[in-house]
Amino acid sequence: KNQVEQSPQSLIILEGKNCTLQCNYTVSPFSNLRWYKQDTGRGPVSLTIMTFSENTKSNRRYTATLDADTKQSSLHITASQLSDSASYICVVSAAYNTDKLIFGTGTRLQVFP
Amino acid sequence: GAVVSQHPSWVICKSGTSVKIECRSLDFQATTMFWYRQFPKQSLMLMATSNEGSKATYEQGVEKDKFLINHASLTLSTLTVTSAHPEDSSFYICSARDSHQPQHFGDGTRLSIL
Numbered sequence: 001k002n003q004v005e006q007s008p009q010s011l012i013i014l015e016g017k018n019c020t021l022q023c024n025y026t027v028s029p030f031s032n033l034r035w036y037k038q039d040t041g042r043g044p045v046s047l048t049i050m051t052f053s054e055n056t057k058s059n060r061r062y063t064a065t066l067d068a069d070t071k072q073s074s075l076h077i078t079a080s081q082l083s084d085s086a087s088y089i090c091v092v093s094a095a096y097n098t099d100k101l102i103f104g105t106g107t108r109l110q111v112f113p
Numbered sequence: 114g115a116v117v118s119q120h121p122s123w124v125i126c127k128s129g130t131s132v133k134i135e136c137r138s139l140d141f142q143a144t145t146m147f148w149y150r151q152f153p154k155q156s157l158m159l160m161a162t163s164n165e166g167s168k169a170t171y172e173q174g175v176e177k178d179k180f181l182i183n184h185a186s187l188t189l190s191t192l193t194v195t196s197a198h199p200e201d202s203s204f205y206i207c208s209a210r211d212s213h214q215p216q217h218f219g220d221g222t223r224l225s226i227l
Contacts, residue, residue, distance in 0.1 A: 034215070043119070043206050043218035044157070089156070099145065101216065103156040 002027040004092050004104035012110045017080055021107045023073040023090030031093040035064050035075045038087045038106070047075070047088075080111045116140050117209050119219035127227055128199060134192045134222045136207030142187035143209035147216060148180070151204040163190055197226045 004025045013019050025033070032051045036044035048057045048064040050073070057064050061084075063076045077084055090104040116139040124132055136146060145164050149157040161177075163169035163184035171177045179201075181193040190209070194201055202225050208216040 032215075036218075041204075041221070041223065043117075043208075043220045046215075046217070049215060099147070099162060099210075099216075100159070101157075105156050108154075 002092075002094060002102050004090055004102050006088075006090050006104040006107050008107060009105070010108040010110070012112065013080055015080060015082055015111050015113050018076065018078050019080060019109065021075045021077075021088050021090075021109070023075070023104055025071050025073070025090070025092045025102070025104075027071075027092040027094050027102055029095040030068060030071075031095040031098050033064075033066055033073050033093075034091045034101075035062070035073075036089045036091060038089055040086070044089055077109075082111050082113060085109060085111045115214060115217040117143075117207065117217045117219040119207055119222050121222060122220060123223045123225075125225045125227065126197065129196055130226075132194045132197055132224060134194075134205055134207075134224075136190045136192070136209065136219055138188050138209040138211075138217075141209075141211050141214075143190070144187065144211050145209070146184055146190040147208045148182060148190075148192050149206045149208070151206060151221075157206060160192075194224065197224070199226045202226045 007022045034049045035047040038044040050066045061078045066073045087106040089106045092102045118137045120135045148160045151157045160175045161169045161171045169182035184190040206221040208218045210216045
């Protein structure tokens with residue numbers, strides 16, 4: 001069964017600190033993996049999209065990694081800001097239907113001053 | 114680029130009312146649009162996929178007579194929740210894509226049925 005699991009479920013950090021969120025998936029055959037940021041009451045906003053051949057991709061203070069062999073991804077947030085408080089969702093697509101997104105349950109990040 | 118707009122952002126109505134939610138792609142032609150529902154602290158769940166000019170494809174367990182989807186143009190899709198009841202209260206999110214890019218999500222519509 002195609003699944004996407006994220007950890008931790010929730011995370012509290014102080015402003016300025018770094019953090020790393022994890023994503024494990026069992027989706028096969030793999031097409032791509034995306035990280036989204038979803039603020040409360042808003043739609044998801046794409047942070048990164050990675051295909052099989054990409055190991056690392058950065059977007060401002062966000063760096064995503066992908067290990068297609070172990071089927072793991074991480075999202076590293078550097079120098080966190082209060083505005084980083086949100087849910088971060090890992091989403092994987094299978095090659096046989098890239099429109100059918102398989103969502104993780106998300107990590108709820110809270111950044112405190 | 115790739116902006117998807119939803120309207121309204123929040124709606125409150127009485128039980129038994131039908132509610133229409135619009136999803137527009139503002140700067141690209143969306144060959145395919147998707148409708149999702151999200152309950153508190155849960156993942157987005159795909160309700161249906163619609164291609165312009167054809168009938169929507171509904172996911173298992175989603176009542177097509179309850180959730181009417183129209184995708185009459187390349188920039189507009191609508192979701193109508195017919196005879197809404199309190200259990201239909203949720204956060205409804207649309208997404209859209211063309212042939213060149215992945216799905217881009219709208220900002221969602223909070224539906225509250227009293």
